[in-house]
Amino acid sequence: MGQRRGSILSLGVPAVMVCLAALLLSSVLIYICLERVYQLDEQLADTHAGCLPQHFKMAAMKNCTPWLRCSQINAEVRKLKLIGKGAVKKVFLSEWKGHKVALSKLASLDYQEDFLHGLSMLQALQGSLVVQLVGFCLEDHSIVTQHHPHGSLLNLEDVLVQPQHQQHNTWQVRLRLAIEYVAILHYLHNSPAGRRVMCDSNSLEKTLSQFLLTNDFHVVVNDLDALPEVNRSTSLLVKCGHRELTGDFVAPEQLWPFRSSGQPFSDGVMPAYDEKTDIWKIPSVTQFLMGRTPETELVHFHLFQIHKQCKEEDPKLRPSALDVLKVYKSVYSTMVQENSAVRDML
Ligand SMILES: Nc1ncnc2c1ncn2[C@@H]1O[C@H](COP(=O)(O)OP(=O)(O)O)[C@@H](O)[C@H]1O
Ligand SMILES: *[C@@H]1O[C@H](CO)[C@@H](O)[C@H](O)[C@H]1NC(C)=O
Numbered sequence: 001m002g003q004r005r006g007s008i009l010s011l012g013v014p015a016v017m018v019c020l021a022a023l024l025l026s027s028v029l030i031y032i033c034l035e036r037v038y039q040l041d042e043q044l045a046d047t048h049a050g051c052l053p054q055h056f057k058m059a060a061m062k063n064c065t066p067w068l069r070c071s072q073i074n075a076e077v078r079k080l081k082l083i084g085k086g087a088v089k090k091v092f093l094s095e096w097k098g099h100k101v102a103l104s105k106l107a108s109l110d111y112q113e114d115f116l117h118g119l120s121m122l123q124a125l126q127g128s129l130v131v132q133l134v135g136f137c138l139e140d141h142s143i144v145t146q147h148h149p150h151g152s153l154l155n156l157e158d159v160l161v162q163p164q165h166q167q168h169n170t171w172q173v174r175l176r177l178a179i180e181y182v183a184i185l186h187y188l189h190n191s192p193a194g195r196r197v198m199c200d201s202n203s204l205e206k207t208l209s210q211f212l213l214t215n216d217f218h219v220v221v222n223d224l225d226a227l228p229e230v231n232r233s234t235s236l237l238v239k240c241g242h243r244e245l246t247g248d249f250v251a252p253e254q255l256w257p258f259r260s261s262g263q264p265f266s267d268g269v270m271p272a273y274d275e276k277t278d279i280w281k282i283p284s285v286t287q288f289l290m291g292r293t294p295e296t297e298l299v300h301f302h303l304f305q306i307h308k309q310c311k312e313e314d315p316k317l318r319p320s321a322l323d324v325l326k327v328y329k330s331v332y333s334t335m336v337q338e339n340s341a342v343r344d345m346l
């Protein structure tokens, strides 16, 4: 009896292992295949100039060049027209040696601190997901960055309805934009400058205005003026400003908890919070980015579960940006696969 059982086991275990190995191998092969065919990762923001630190290179430039300094900005950058104005900056389309650049000037001395914080973050976080810094001049509060003609993500619909861009108005391009948006949050939450919260995002419009749409339909983050740091090991938490926030775009922990009892808002009493406020906002931003394509509803169906988790009242129960990113990427791959399976059947 004992011997027989032993022999079954000795036959059974290798068979199971062979099966498992085959399964593993085939799924690895399928994965490699999919990666090859759809190359999502290569399509994801590849706008990084690949220069040494403190250098920049724009399209149509042969070499990387050191960031422009005061003297060069004053002598060589020519303002053309005002293209944006927020609380902190006035942004001018400008020209430097035949290249279009964006020149940001401090709009009001009241916001000097935010302006300088934004500049230091721009320097610290340069990379493919962040607008390229071209130069700065502290003395006269100027920042020069690469210009992106499509402007902020607020313009997405207007850009995609233009006849020359209509071929980009697909669920693939739109979901990729959402993937990049979440990849940017993941980057900020795990950045070389620590765990950073995208605070200047109290409404959908405000949030979208902080990101730019590149010519080849990628997303870069542009406005880094309000990126306070969270650190769990030192219990460092943040508050996005000193005023009362309202509405359901912001996370519930950002609302004044004693509103219903009629107690007036007090910044000193208002509890602080962490980067999970950014996670709460993801479904609203993705909803906007997905727009209306024939496949939009199907994408939302696939994202339903993860979006439900993003909307957990308790911030600790919300996923990390990386968790969301993984689901988004897998939904992208699954849908590309389904799409091509349907095409093969027809
Ligand atoms: N590099 C750029 N290319 C194109 N448009 C830009 C650029 N930088 C800023 N803008 C436009 O200016 C607006 C305001 O810029 P932003 O940096 O957010 O200023 P603020 O700090 O005042 O909010 C953006 O929403 C965008 O429309
Ligand atoms: C948190 O703070 C500790 C102590 O200052 C530091 O060593 C660590 O790198 C910080 N973590 C992050 C994510 O910045």
Ligand SMILES: [Mg+2]
Pocket: 086, 200, 209, 210, 223
């Ligand atoms: Mg802004």
